[in-house]
Amino acid sequence: MKKISRRSFLAAAGLSVAALALTACGGSSASTASSVASSAASSEAASTSAAAGELTTVEAGKLTMATNATFPPYEMTTDAGEFEGIDIEAAQAIADKLGLELQIDDMDFDAALLSVQQGKADIVMAGVTVTDERKAVMDFSDSYATGIQSVIVPEGSDIASPDDLAGKKIGTQRGTTGYIYCTDDFGEDAVVAYDSGLTAVQALNNGQVDAVVIDNAPAKEYVAANPGLKVLETSYAEEDYAIGMAKSSPLEDAINSALEELKADGTLQAIVDKYITAE
Ligand code: ARG
Numbered sequence: 001m002k003k004i005s006r007r008s009f010l011a012a013a014g015l016s017v018a019a020l021a022l023t024a025c026g027g028s029s030a031s032t033a034s035s036v037a038s039s040a041a042s043s044e045a046a047s048t049s050a051a052a053g054e055l056t057t058v059e060a061g062k063l064t065m066a067t068n069a070t071f072p073p074y075e076m077t078t079d080a081g082e083f084e085g086i087d088i089e090a091a092q093a094i095a096d097k098l099g100l101e102l103q104i105d106d107m108d109f110d111a112a113l114l115s116v117q118q119g120k121a122d123i124v125m126a127g128v129t130v131t132d133e134r135k136a137v138m139d140f141s142d143s144y145a146t147g148i149q150s151v152i153v154p155e156g157s158d159i160a161s162p163d164d165l166a167g168k169k170i171g172t173q174r175g176t177t178g179y180i181y182c183t184d185d186f187g188e189d190a191v192v193a194y195d196s197g198l199t200a201v202q203a204l205n206n207g208q209v210d211a212v213v214i215d216n217a218p219a220k221e222y223v224a225a226n227p228g229l230k231v232l233e234t235s236y237a238e239e240d241y242a243i244g245m246a247k248s249s250p251l252e253d254a255i256n257s258a259l260e261e262l263k264a265d266g267t268l269q270a271i272v273d274k275y276i277t278a279e
Pocket of ligand 1: 128
């Protein structure tokens with residue numbers, strides 16, 4: 001079941017990214033009012049799945065989503081401070097189906113994972129990889145996307161594949177699978193944990209680390225925004241993204257049904273296509 005093939009060295013899957021204005025703001029902003037920039041899907045009102053009254057949520061009538069909006073194209077903020085991205089629009093579409101108002105709480109990634117475990121948010125949607133360790137402390141919806149851990153290096157680096165990371169300083173985002181894999185494979189001393197992928201990439205630009213290990217889609221966005229960096233062809237690992245919830249969350253069935261409908265009617269794919277252009 002678990003699809004994480006560590007160090008699977010797959011050729012980087014061909015997803016290129018639409019030219020997006022990247023405005024990932026600094027990591028640890030406090031909760032921000034939820035305003036979704038452009039939700040293609042939100043006009044489709046609640047159709048099936050569940051009526052609002054039947055669902056028990058952290059805040060009545062609301063679907064509270066914890067995220068870390070420094071992770072384009074899944075979640076980021078516009079210059080105007082509005083949230084946008086694949087997870088934001090997919091969550092909006094799910095909330096619509098459930099007849100709930102989407103409330104977005106932006107925080108550090110590790111805090112977002114904890115938030116559902118502590119009953120402060122109904123869901124964490126943040127390009128969250130399903131892992132056995134996380135499954136021990138939270139529940140996951142069905143998967144809605146595939147993630148790939150990639151390696152970013154400066155042009156001209158002698159690091160040509162994930163194996164070459166041995167003996168190097170590696171930047172990662174705190175609490176992510178990138179951090180976990182790298183510490184497992186290369187030791188804690190080799191890995192530096194940053195607040196966000198963006199700050200890790202800034203450290204790479206400043207020569208404080210030799211490489212950054214991060215999910216492929218944001219890696220491409222960061223590299224597009226930072227001349228002189230590149231993403232290695234060879235990937236580090238393949239993963240599944242899913243929506244995280246508290247253990248035995250009462251929302252699990254409703255969320256999975258909504259997700260299934262959004263997959264079946266093409267809404268999810270349309271959201272992905274809006275942010276990621278196939279090569
Ligand atoms: N997929 C990775 C993980 O689950 C990284 C996710 C980071 N997401 C974010 N919004 N910063 O650990």
